[in-house]
Every structure is written in structure tokens, then in C-alpha cells.
Amino acid sequence: MKTTLSLAVGSLWNRRFVAALTVLAIALSVFLVIGVERLRVSAKESFANSASGIDLIVASRGNPVQVLMATVFGVGSTGPGIDWDTYEMVEALPQVAWAVPIAMGDNHRGYPVVGTTPAYFEHFRHSNGRPLAFTSGHSFSEADGAVIGAEIATRFGYEIGATIVNAHGAGEVAFDLHDEAPFVVAGILMSTGTTVDRMVFVSLEGFDQLHAEKTKSVDPFGQETSAKYDHAEDATDSVEADHHDHDHAHEPDKINAIYVGLADRGAVLSIQRAISEYPAEPLSAVLPAMALIELWSITGAAEQVIVLMASAVALAGIVAMVVMLSASLEVRRREFAILRSVGATPFRIFSLIVLEAGLVTSAGLLLGLVLLGALTEMLEPVLLSRFGLQVDASASLLRESWLLLAILVAGLAASFVPALRVYRMTLADGLSFRL
Amino acid sequence: MLPEIGLRHRRELIGSGAKVLNVTKLEYAWKKGDVPVLRIDALGLEKGERVFLRGPSGSGKSTLLAAIAGVVDIPTGSISVAGTDVGQLRSGARDRFRVDHVGLIFQMFNLIPWQSALENVLMPCRFSRRRRERTGADPKLSALRLLDELGLSDPALVSALAMSLSVGQQQRVAAARALIGAPELILADEPTSALDEDAKTSFLDLLKRECESVGSALLFVSHDRSLEEGFDRVLDIAEVNKV
Numbered sequence: 001m002k003t004t005l006s007l008a009v010g011s012l013w014n015r016r017f018v019a020a021l022t023v024l025a026i027a028l029s030v031f032l033v034i035g036v037e038r039l040r041v042s043a044k045e046s047f048a049n050s051a052s053g054i055d056l057i058v059a060s061r062g063n064p065v066q067v068l069m070a071t072v073f074g075v076g077s078t079g080p081g082i083d084w085d086t087y088e089m090v091e092a093l094p095q096v097a098w099a100v101p102i103a104m105g106d107n108h109r110g111y112p113v114v115g116t117t118p119a120y121f122e123h124f125r126h127s128n129g130r131p132l133a134f135t136s137g138h139s140f141s142e143a144d145g146a147v148i149g150a151e152i153a154t155r156f157g158y159e160i161g162a163t164i165v166n167a168h169g170a171g172e173v174a175f176d177l178h179d180e181a182p183f184v185v186a187g188i189l190m191s192t193g194t195t196v197d198r199m200v201f202v203s204l205e206g207f208d209q210l211h212a213e214k215t216k217s218v219d220p221f222g223q224e225t226s227a228k229y230d231h232a233e234d235a236t237d238s239v240e241a242d243h244h245d246h247d248h249a250h251e252p253d254k255i256n257a258i259y260v261g262l263a264d265r266g267a268v269l270s271i272q273r274a275i276s277e278y279p280a281e282p283l284s285a286v287l288p289a290m291a292l293i294e295l296w297s298i299t300g301a302a303e304q305v306i307v308l309m310a311s312a313v314a315l316a317g318i319v320a321m322v323v324m325l326s327a328s329l330e331v332r333r334r335e336f337a338i339l340r341s342v343g344a345t346p347f348r349i350f351s352l353i354v355l356e357a358g359l360v361t362s363a364g365l366l367l368g369l370v371l372l373g374a375l376t377e378m379l380e381p382v383l384l385s386r387f388g389l390q391v392d393a394s395a396s397l398l399r400e401s402w403l404l405l406a407i408l409v410a411g412l413a414a415s416f417v418p419a420l421r422v423y424r425m426t427l428a429d430g431l432s433f434r435l
Numbered sequence: 436m437l438p439e440i441g442l443r444h445r446r447e448l449i450g451s452g453a454k455v456l457n458v459t460k461l462e463y464a465w466k467k468g469d470v471p472v473l474r475i476d477a478l479g480l481e482k483g484e485r486v487f488l489r490g491p492s493g494s495g496k497s498t499l500l501a502a503i504a505g506v507v508d509i510p511t512g513s514i515s516v517a518g519t520d521v522g523q524l525r526s527g528a529r530d531r532f533r534v535d536h537v538g539l540i541f542q543m544f545n546l547i548p549w550q551s552a553l554e555n556v557l558m559p560c561r562f563s564r565r566r567r568e569r570t571g572a573d574p575k576l577s578a579l580r581l582l583d584e585l586g587l588s589d590p591a592l593v594s595a596l597a598m599s600l601s602v603g604q605q606q607r608v609a610a611a612r613a614l615i616g617a618p619e620l621i622l623a624d625e626p627t628s629a630l631d632e633d634a635k636t637s638f639l640d641l642l643k644r645e646c647e648s649v650g651s652a653l654l655f656v657s658h659d660r661s662l663e664e665g666f667d668r669v670l671d672i673a674e675v676n677k678v
Contacts, residue, residue: 003561014549334544340506341541342612343534343562345527427526 004348008355011335015328019360022324026364029310029317030407031372034400036310038376040303041399044296047073050194051288053125055268056260058082058090058275061282065298068291071102071257073195074112078104081254083281090258095271097263098123101255103207108166111152113200115207115255121147123261126192136160137187143205146183150191151198158185166200204252260285314407318414321360325353325418329425336426350423357415361408369404453518455619455652456480456503461513463502472498474678478670480620485643485653487663490672496656499676500622503654504537505529517619534563538613538621538651540642543629545609546597552604553578553593556611559618566616574615581611584648585641603634610642617649624656635662 012019051072059067060079070078084101091099100123103115114120118139121132137160140147148158158164162185183202191197262268268287275285296303336349344352376383458478464471472495480486490496501507503514503521506529511522517536524532533539538559546555556578560567570577582593585607597605606626613621623642627635639655639662646653655666663669 010549335547338545338547339558340530341504341533341539342558343530345530347527348530 004352004355007339008352008359011332011352012356012359015324018324018328022321022360023363023367025320026317026361026407026411027367027371029314030365030368030404031375032313033310033403033407034368035372035375036306037400037403038372040306046193047295048292049127049192050196051292052127052129053123053261054259054288055262055265056272056275057286057288057291058086058258058260059256059284059286061276061284064284064286064291065295067257067284067286068288068295070104071259072288074104074114074199078256081256082258082283083254084251086278086281086283087255087258089278089280090260090275093271093274095262095264095267096260098261100124100259101204101252102257102259103204103252103255105256106166106168106207108152108164108200109156111149111198111200113166113202113207115202115204115252117204120201120259121189123259124196126194126196130192132192132196133190135188135190137185140186140201140203140206142184142186143203143209144183145186145203145206147187147189147201148185149189149197149199152200153188158188160185160188164200166202204255208252314410317364318361318407318411321357321364321411322414322417324360325357325415326421329418329422333425333429336422337429340426346423346426349426350419353419353422354412354415357411357419358408361411364411365404365407453482454479454515455482455484455517456654457515458499458503459513461502461509463498463507463509471678473502473676475499475676478675480652480654482619483647483650483652485646485665485667486655487666487669488654488656488672488675489658489660489663489669490656490676491658494672495676495678496672497624499672500539500624500654500656503620504539504622505533531563534559535565536619538615538618540606540609540613540621540623540626542625543602543605545612546600546605548596548598550597551594552582552587552597552600552608555597555608556582556615558612559615563616566618569616578611578615581614581645582608584645585611586637587611602629603631603638606630606638607641610638610645614645614649614651618651621646621651621653622656623653625658626655627657627659627662635659639665 051068054072057067057071059071060082062079066076067078069075081103087099087101090096098119100116100120102120104112106113118141121134121139124132126132134147135150135153137147139145146164148164152158163182164185165182183200183206189196260271262271272285272287275283336344339349339352340346456479458475460477461473461475462471463473488496488499498507502509503516505516505521505524508526509522511520514521516532519532519536521529521532546552547558550558553575557574560570560574560578567574579593582588587593587604587607592600592604597608600608606629609626613623621642626642627638630638642655643653643665655662
């Protein structure tokens with residue numbers, strides 16, 4: 001074994017240029033396969049983290065995935081919106097521990113603006129149940145107060161006291177700036193690695209004022225604009241009106257969704273049914289976990305294509321190695337005959353080739369992981385801030401080990417092709433060899 | 436049995452009667468049913484004996500060497516080397532047996548090009564425990580001594596990669612490799628054919644001297660009659676191989 005190893009190392013060193021290229025080819029395929037795997041797992045985790053701590057999302061009746069995407073990730077929209085009465089109904093259900101209203105539809109420089117209550121910061125959980133925390137400042141207490149996610153703060157350099165202007169709609173391009181209703185940054189959230197980093201939170205009152213003060217609407221979709229205007233007129237009255245809960249000092253006309261936390265999670269299905277049977281308006285109560293599973297089943301095909309492509313690259317790396325080993329065989333015929341003359345059995349020469357393949361593949365695996373580690377280290381801040389992806393190497397360690405093992409086994413198995421050829425060749429050649 | 440002709444001297448070495456190589460009634464064809472390429476009634480080498488086997492190429496010399504070295508399948512009972520019936524060994528065992536008891540030198544390209552001269556010489560000791568143990572305390576010292584006696588004492592040459600050596604130097608390294616650990620039998624297949632006239636004689640002299648000093652028998656195969664001097668016996672392949 002020691003002899004075979006030193007022969008394998010020596011022979012590879014003799015062909016170090018080609019061997020190094022082969023190692024590089026394998027390293028790149030390992031880099032891609034594991035990199036794709038890590039991104040995939042991180043993306044999924046980031047998604048799953050974003051919705052943790054919420055037992056139900058109530059919105060007007062619609063597809064669960066659409067509701068989840070619109071509310072938690074700020075992508076797309078939730079149908080027509082729900083009445084404030086509905087919120088009060090949900091909050092009043094005995095099994096409900098807390099309910100946070102969510103209003104959406106505006107953006108700040110392309111980032112979604114969420115109208116909510118300070119209770120949001122109390123109840124929202126991310127990354128295995130961690131609560132939100134403020135880097136600086138605090139929750140909004142004024143109607144024009146805003147809390148911004150970590151990414152928005154760093155990207156635009158906002159600090160406490162900064163004035164920000166929002167725009168109507170969800171797109172990156174703002175046609176319709178609400179510059180008459182600016183907000184003042186009251187708090188900045190700590191980075192979470194979820195979509196919260198990319199959101200601006202304002203009070204429901206402030207959110208409504210945005211629309212209320214827009215006397216002349218050019219919004220082709222906003223049939224409620226005028227209604228809201230009227231409503232805002234008496235908004236001040238309603239502050240003093242009544243309400244046992246001071247959190248709900250402002251009563252908006254419509255909201256988009258309600259995040260619900262249950263006192264008893266076992267009741268989730270009965271609550272879900274009760275809400276969907278609510279007579280006043282058609283509602284959906286979405287279980288975020290179920291919606292995520294549904295989402296994965298949609299993205300699964302695309303994921304598989306990506307994994308398939310990464311595997312194809314890995315295969316190409318292994319083929320490159322087989323080509324390298326096979327191409328060298330003719331040249332090395334002499335070497336094998338000499339080895340046989342000094343006592344090497346054909347099996348030993350067979351194992352020499354397999355060992356060389358094992359060394360090249362292992363070196364490739366190692367180099368690939370090092371490359372990936374270095375690049376992740378370099379790109380981590382960008383990935384986190386641009387895509388909210390926290391690439392965690394340990395997240396998929398088990399699966400990664402299987403992938404690495406699979407590549408190694410594939411490399412060894414592939415080397416049987418040249419190794420068997422050598423075996424037959426050495427048997428036929430014996431000690432003589434043609435030149 | 437062929438009559439033992441031409442045994443001239445060095446009786447103290449030879450003459451114990453134990454044959455290092457004994458070929459009897461060997462018939463060999465590449466494929467079953469083909470015309471045999473070897474049909475040898477008797478060929479024997481005694482301990483330390485030096486035999487010159489003369490013949491043109493294509494006369495079955497190389498096949499005979501392959502058969503003796505145990506590279507091709509031969510019937511049992513036809514070839515014994517150092518008292519062992521080679522035909523009885525399975526192929527892997529034959530490879531191990533070969534390195535234990537036989538040293539081989541080919542026409543050219545004997546060495547692993549990316550190893551140093553010294554590493555090449557030490558190869559048999561890595562594959563064979565017997566050869567390693569027979570070198571004495573340190574195989575490396577033994578290799579250096581052999582190289583030195585074969586005229587390769589320069590440390591730069593000893594550690595040079597085999598591919599950087601001249602053909603003559605390579606053949607001497609190959610001889611040292613065949614001789615290390617004193618195998619009973621050295622098989623040399625036209626080892627001088629790539630050398631010029633001066634190098635030929637000096638190589639042959641060194642080879643014979645070293646075979647004598649380590650006590651190995653030498654079967655030297657060549658078509659070159661000018662090299663016949665100094666062998667215990669000279670055989671013609673046409674007389675030995677009766678195909």
C-alpha cells in the first residue's frame with residue numbers, strides 16, 4: 001500500500017501540470033455542486049425563518065402561497081383587503097394570543113412599506129424563534145414614525161431622525177411619490193437575514209394618512225382612495241372615540257392581512273375553519289408552514305434543474321479525470337511493464353490507477369471546499385445585504401457529506417474504466433511493450 | 436537432458452548440482468491449438484552459471500524469457516526456477532515469485548523515468564521482502580555500492596531522474612536494479628543493443644563481474660556473436676528450441 005501510494009504520488013507529480021488541471025476541474029465542479037446546495041438550503045432556511053413564530057396569516061380569500069408571498073415576503077399582493085371588523089373578530093377569538101394587522105401596497109425606493117402596530121416587533125419571530133431587536137431607536141409611537149430594516153438602513157445610510165418618503169405601489173420605479181407625507185425614522189432593526197431587513201414599518205395611521213392626504217389620485221387601481229379620504233377626516237375623532245386597547249388607537253378602513261399567534265396551537269385547524277367560514281367576508285387563514293411546503297413543491301422543479309446542472313458539471317469533472325488517466329495509459333505502458341518486471345501484480349497496477357483517481361478526486365474535493373469557503377467568506381456581506389441570504393456552511397453538513405462522498409465514489413468508480421484497461425493491457429503486454 | 440558443455444571454471448561457485456533454472460519438455464503456444472513457438476526438451480542453468488543464448492530476433496528468445504519470468508501461462512512441471520515449479524504458481528504469486536528470485540534487464544527503457552537512479556535500483560526491495568533482506572542492513576547502502584561498482588558513483592547522477600541519464604547509464608542502473616538483493620537468476624534480453632561498441636563491452640564486463648560477486652546465474656540473450664567471450668556456455672536458440 002505504501003509502495004503503491006508513493007508510486008501514485010510520484011507518477012502524478014511527474015504529470016503535475018495535467019494532474020493539477022484535472023484537480024482544478026474537479027474542484028470547480030465540487031465548488032458548484034456544494035455551492036448550489038448551500039445556496040438552496042440557505043434560501044429555504046431564510047424563507048422558513050421569515051415566517052417563524054406566526055401560526056396563521058389571515059387575508060382575504062386567496063391562494064395560500066400568494067398570501068404568504070405577499071405578506072411575509074412583500075412580493076405580489078393580497079386580493080381586495082379585509083375589514084377592520086374582521087381584525088377585531090379574529091383578535092377576540094378565545095384561542096388567539098395575539099393578532100397583528102398588516103397593511104401593504106406602498107414602497108420605499110422599491111422596498112415594501114408595511115403598516116402595522118408596535119405589537120409586530122413584539123411578536124414577530126425569525127431564525128428559530130429569535131425576536132426582533134433594535135440596533136438603535138425604538139418602535140414608532142407617532143403616526144409619522146417609521147422603523148426600518150437593517151439592509152435599508154445600511155443601503156441608504158439612514159439614521160434615527162432621517163426623513164423618508166414613500167411611494168405608492170410595489171414596484172422599484174416610483175411613479176407616484178407620497179412626498180407630502182414623509183416619515184421620520186424612529187428605529188432601526190438588527191439584521192435578521194430575512195425579508196424584515198428589507199422592509200419599512202410604519203403605523204397604520206401613518207400608512208393611511210399617506211393615502212388620505214392624496215386628494216387627487218391618479219392611481220388607476222385605487223378605487224378606495226376617495227373612500228379613504230373621507231375616512232381620514234374622522235380619523236382624529238376615532239382616536240378619542242373609545243377602545244380598550246390603546247394599541248389600536250387608529251382604526252383603518254381596510255388592512256391586507258393579520259398575523260395571528262395562538263395560545264393553543266392544537267386549535268389551529270378549528271380556528272382556520274372558523275375563519276374561513278366567517279360570514280361577513282371571504283377569508284383565508286394560511287398556515288405559513290403549509291404554504292411553504294406548497295411553495296417548495298412549485299419551486300421544486302426549478303430546484304431540480306439547478307441540482308441536475310450542478311451534477312452535470314460534477315460529471316464533466318470526473319470525465320475530465322478519466323480522460324486524463326486514460327490518455328496517459330499508452331505513454332505509461334512502459335512504466336507498467338517495468339513495475340511488473342520488479343514484481344508488481346496486474347492487480348497492483350489496477351489499484352495504482354484507482355488510487356491515482358482517488359488522490360486527484362480528494363484533492364479536487366478539498367480544493368473545491370477551500371475555494372467555496374474563501375468565496376463565501378468574501379461574498380457573505382453581499383449575499384446577506386442584497387439577497388438576505390445567510391450562507392451557513394453547517395446548515396447542510398450531512399447532505400453535503402453525502403454529496404462529497406458521492407463525488408468521491410463516482411471518481412473511483414469512473415477510474416475503473418482506465419484501470420480495467422490497464423489490467424488487461426499489462427496481462428497482455430507482460431514484460432514486453434511496443435513503442 | 437542436454438550435455439553440460441563449456442563449463443570451464445568457477446567450479447567453486449557452480450557444481451553444487453542445484454539448478455537455478457531447469458526447463459524440461461516445455462511446449463508453449465500463444466493460443467491453444469496454435470503452432471507452438473517454444474518446444475524445449477531441456478535447458479538448465481546452475482547456480483552462478485553464465486550462459487549466452489544466441490539467436491536472431493523472432494526465434495522465440497523473448498517468449499522463452501517471458502516463460503521463465505512467469506509472465507505467460509506455462510504447463511506445470513516444465514520450468515522450475517530456484518527449485519520452484521513456476522507453472523504451478525497462480526499469476527499473482529508468479530509476480531511475487533519473480534521479484535524474489537529473478538532480476539530482469541531489457542533492451543532499453545528499463546527505468547521508471549520520473550524516479551531517480553537510486554529509487555529505480557531500490558524498486559525490487561520495495562516489492563520483495565526477500566530481496567530487501569538479502570541486501571543486508573540497509574538496501575540504500577547496497578544500492579549505492581552496486582551503482583558505484585557499475586561506475587555511477589557521482590551523487591548527482593545517483594539522484595538524477597532516470598530520464599536525464601544517457602542510455603549507457605540507464606542500462607547500468609538497470610543492471611544494478613536486477614542485481615540488488617542477489618536474486619538467483621538474472622535474465623538479460625539484448626541489454627546492449629542500444630549501446631555503442633565501447634559501452635557494450637564495458638557494460639557486459641561489469642554485468643558479468645557483478646553477477647559473479649553477488650552469485651547470480653546469468654542468462655544473456657543476444658544476436659551479437661561478438662559478445663560471446665567470457666560465458667560459461669554459449670547456446671544457439673536453434674539447438675535449444677526445436678519448433
